[in-house]
Amino acid sequence: MVLLRLAFRNIWGAGLRTWLNAIVLSISFVAIIWTQGLYEGMAEQVSREMIKVSVGGGQIWHSNYDPYDPLTLDESHGQIPPICQQWIANDQAAPVLIHQGAIYPQGRMQQILLKGIDPGQQIVQLPTQGLANHDRLTGLIGARMARKTGLQKGDYITIRWRDSKGVFDAADVQIAGIFDTYAASIDQNQIWLPLNRLQRMLAMPDQATMFILDREFSPSKIPEGWLFKRQNDLLANIQEIVQAKSVGASILYVVLLLLAMLAIFDTQVLSIFRRRKEIGTLIALGMTRSRVIGLFTLEGSMHGVLAAIVAAIYGIPLLVWYAVYGLGLPIDAENYGIALGQRIFPIYSAGLIIGTTLLIMIVVTIISYWPTRRIAKLKPTDALLGKTQ
Amino acid sequence: MENEVQVKTEHLVKRYPMGAESFPALQDINLQFMKGEFTGIVGPSGSGKTTLLNIIGTLDKPTEGEALLLGKTISKLTHKEGAKIRNEHLGFIFQTYNLLPVYTVFENVEFPLLLLSMEKKERDEAVWQALEWMQITEKAKVKPNQLSGGQAQRVAIARSIVKKPKIVIADEPTANLDAKNSHRILQLMVDLNKDLQTTFIFSTHDEKVIQYLRRIINLEDGRVASDELVELNGIATQE
Numbered sequence A: 001m002v003l004l005r006l007a008f009r010n011i012w013g014a015g016l017r018t019w020l021n022a023i024v025l026s027i028s029f030v031a032i033i034w035t036q037g038l039y040e041g042m043a044e045q046v047s048r049e050m051i052k053v054s055v056g057g058g059q060i061w062h063s064n065y066d067p068y069d070p071l072t073l074d075e076s077h078g079q080i081p082p083i084c085q086q087w088i089a090n091d092q093a094a095p096v097l098i099h100q101g102a103i104y105p106q107g108r109m110q111q112i113l114l115k116g117i118d119p120g121q122q123i124v125q126l127p128t129q130g131l132a133n134h135d136r137l138t139g140l141i142g143a144r145m146a147r148k149t150g151l152q153k154g155d156y157i158t159i160r161w162r163d164s165k166g167v168f169d170a171a172d173v174q175i176a177g178i179f180d181t182y183a184a185s186i187d188q189n190q191i192w193l194p195l196n197r198l199q200r201m202l203a204m205p206d207q208a209t210m211f212i213l214d215r216e217f218s219p220s221k222i223p224e225g226w227l228f229k230r231q232n233d234l235l236a237n238i239q240e241i242v243q244a245k246s247v248g249a250s251i252l253y254v255v256l257l258l259l260a261m262l263a264i265f266d267t268q269v270l271s272i273f274r275r276r277k278e279i280g281t282l283i284a285l286g287m288t289r290s291r292v293i294g295l296f297t298l299e300g301s302m303h304g305v306l307a308a309i310v311a312a313i314y315g316i317p318l319l320v321w322y323a324v325y326g327l328g329l330p331i332d333a334e335n336y337g338i339a340l341g342q343r344i345f346p347i348y349s350a351g352l353i354i355g356t357t358l359l360i361m362i363v364v365t366i367i368s369y370w371p372t373r374r375i376a377k378l379k380p381t382d383a384l385l386g387k388t389q
Numbered sequence B: 001m002e003n004e005v006q007v008k009t010e011h012l013v014k015r016y017p018m019g020a021e022s023f024p025a026l027q028d029i030n031l032q033f034m035k036g037e038f039t040g041i042v043g044p045s046g047s048g049k050t051t052l053l054n055i056i057g058t059l060d061k062p063t064e065g066e067a068l069l070l071g072k073t074i075s076k077l078t079h080k081e082g083a084k085i086r087n088e089h090l091g092f093i094f095q096t097y098n099l100l101p102v103y104t105v106f107e108n109v110e111f112p113l114l115l116l117s118m119e120k121k122e123r124d125e126a127v128w129q130a131l132e133w134m135q136i137t138e139k140a141k142v143k144p145n146q147l148s149g150g151q152a153q154r155v156a157i158a159r160s161i162v163k164k165p166k167i168v169i170a171d172e173p174t175a176n177l178d179a180k181n182s183h184r185i186l187q188l189m190v191d192l193n194k195d196l197q198t199t200f201i202f203s204t205h206d207e208k209v210i211q212y213l214r215r216i217i218n219l220e221d222g223r224v225a226s227d228e229l230v231e232l233n234g235i236a237t238q239e
Helices: A003-015 A014-054 A070-073 A082-089 A143-149 A195-202 A233-272 A274-283 A289-325 A330-335 A350-377 A380-384 B049-056 B079-089 B105-115 B120-133 B149-160 B178-198
Strands: A058-062 A093-103 A110-116 A138-142 A156-162 A168-179 A190-194 A210-213 A228-231 B005-018 B021-034 B039-044 B064-069 B090-093 B167-171 B198-206 B215-221 B222-229 B234-237
Touching: A003 A289, A003 B105, A014 A168, A014 A233, A014 A289, A014 A350, A058 A233, A070 A093, A070 A110, A070 A156, A082 A093, A082 A210, A082 B049, A093 A195, A110 A195, A110 B105, A110 B178, A138 A143, A143 A168, A190 A195, A228 A233, A233 A274, A233 A350, A274 A289, A274 A380, A289 B079, A380 B120, A380 B149, B005 B049, B005 B198, B021 B049, B021 B198, B021 B222, B039 B049, B039 B178, B049 B064, B090 B149, B105 B120, B105 B149, B120 B149, B120 B178, B149 B167, B149 B178, B178 B198
Parallel strands: A110 A190, A138 A168, B039 B198, B039 B215, B090 B167, B167 B198
Antiparallel strands: A058 A210, A058 A228, A093 A110, A093 A156, A093 A210, A138 A190, A156 A168, B005 B021, B005 B064, B215 B222, B222 B234
């Protein structure tokens, strides 16, 4: 308690130097919480959107299905098993058939995925009802796809495919709707078609590539030849991508933190040099060397506390503002590799704030302690004369 | 009680290394300091006064011989034991005052009591009493940089006696003071010595200090050249 009081008086008495250190350190505080909060928000936003429009409560894949290998698509479909038919009837699962095709926007060929889905499904939040009750072949595309191909609602586009018997065929699809999502995996390079029509087009009656399960539904049995993919497994890649990107961004705050640490280290070294006489006096007055080291370390560490206070003063309004209004992303955020909205809303979890505070406190304490070790080597008689060894 | 030995040195030697050689700062010092003494160690610069005080004050250790402080062998004290003994029983007054710059006068005087973990009420009383002794209560809330040399030294003395130590060690306490302030401070120390029976050991070569001393130890080239008891009406030679 005595050391705490003394340390507080000392750093308070150091005036501008203390505040400069605290301000530099507080910038690290806010930057770390902001950037990490941004990535937490990003991960949360992506996960929520993916669950809403694509992942659902998990998926059951045909055992040959590999979303990263389009060459296997011809083999990755099968008859809808009876148990799955039951789930479909109970609105617990939505079948999806996936096949390769091509379109010709502006006369150029583009490989796409043809995805068949039941227009009446309620499992994922896609406007599939737009595919129902049409005599014509209608399709849904995402906003990214629309931008890329220049397609608008009501436009026609020719699609070409090869059916299960190896016969090539083509048809004109009218765009019945354009949906807006930041889940690129259900938007880019694909057209959603009515499941029954696609099954007929491909000569794959009653077949599917996968089933998207309802969020409240947990299958008790998985049919043979099909694989259950849990929600977490399906989101793992996305989380890993966010994690990898957050590591890249951490370079910014590592640099900031290093600058702050350098400032504190420098202050400590200077402080010990300038206050040699004071150190000698403290020892003469009865302080042990370890207590003097403790005092100087505590003084350094208190920069962390002050920085937290300074960070709170300007950081809380700033962080809250971002949490409420979000951070607008430039258009090329589409190329970020994951589903992102036009705005990201950071999430500052208790773990993030406590973790960041602890991290900074521990680093500041170590940095503060480091130069104070030389006090142990200081002879009090020399210190009283202002000498160093 | 007045015959109680508080400091004793036996064949005390202190040498400082100087390259391959060593420089003898103190040689064969045999002294005793009794309770309530008001003693000055006098001599020219480099005669070993400060070295002797540093050893008595447990800030340094002898190279040879023994020094006993309150019955404890200084050379055998650990850092922690040395700190404890300084904390509880010693007061220091420095030539350059050595006040802690960021503390007020009150806080500077309070500092040794904080190290003793004294209760706040008791601490406050002791600090005000020390400030009153030094007649500097009006400066209690002032920082050291706003004090004159005389005022700063009075604060330093208040700090040294606030815990009522057994021994006060003063290294050239009047070296930076004018004559008026020197006399005022010395008179205050004489009064404290009488009132509290605190042992005062000075190092000085200031003539103004010498006239207040009741025992004068002359050091020359690290050796005791003379050790004299001073009577009120004259000087009585001890050795």
